[in-house]
Amino acid sequence: MPDLRYPIGPFDYKGPATPAQRQACIEDIAALPGRLRESVAGLNAKQLDTPYRPGGWTVRQVVHHLADSHINSYVRFRLAITEDEPTIKPYQEHLWAELPDARTADNTISLSLLEHLHERWVRLLRTFQPADFARRFRHPEHDGPLDVDWLVQMYGWHCRHHVAHITELGRRESW
Secondary structure (H helix, E strand, O other): OOOOOOOOOOOOOOOOOOHHHHHHHHHHHHHHHHHHHHHHOOOOHHHHOOEOOOOOOEHHHHHHHHHHHHHHHHHHHHHHHHOOOOEOOOOOHHHHOOOHHHHHOOHHHHHHHHHHHHHHHHHHHOOOOHHHHHOEEEOOOOOOEEEHHHHHHHHHHHHHHHHHHHHHHHHHHOO
16 A cells, blocks of 8 residues: 555755756646645545545645645745755644644635745746756754755745645545
8 A cells, every 4th residue: 555645755856956857746736726725626525534544634635735844845946045054943833733723724715825925936937047946044943054955945845746636636536
């Protein structure tokens, strides 16, 4: 049985990306709002409140998690390119996903937020020069500094990863 936590496999950073690989990651980030909206189109409340795996978040929580996570990521990118090796603040995503708004709010709120956030984020990413991808930051949950190249690859994966949680659940449930 496949690992339902990682429908596209876990994130695997292989080192600095080529310009084409970076562009593909940026396109994954650009495409997330539309792909996410499409993945939840037509789902009813019961389906939105179905966990994508036993013990996992519901579809609704995944949508709201993407908004929470990508707001944080957008700030991390901006810090990394405007400050010297800043230390970013992590957050307890599993606790954020349990807050009442993440468990019950209409998904259209986070879908709309993601559309505007990603428009701004992708505009920024498309201005980056090679030196911007080499800028570094510190994440307290990782050993040593990370670079923006790692961050763009991780978030390109993150977009595909969570949409796959929803689409794979729909496929398994024949929605």
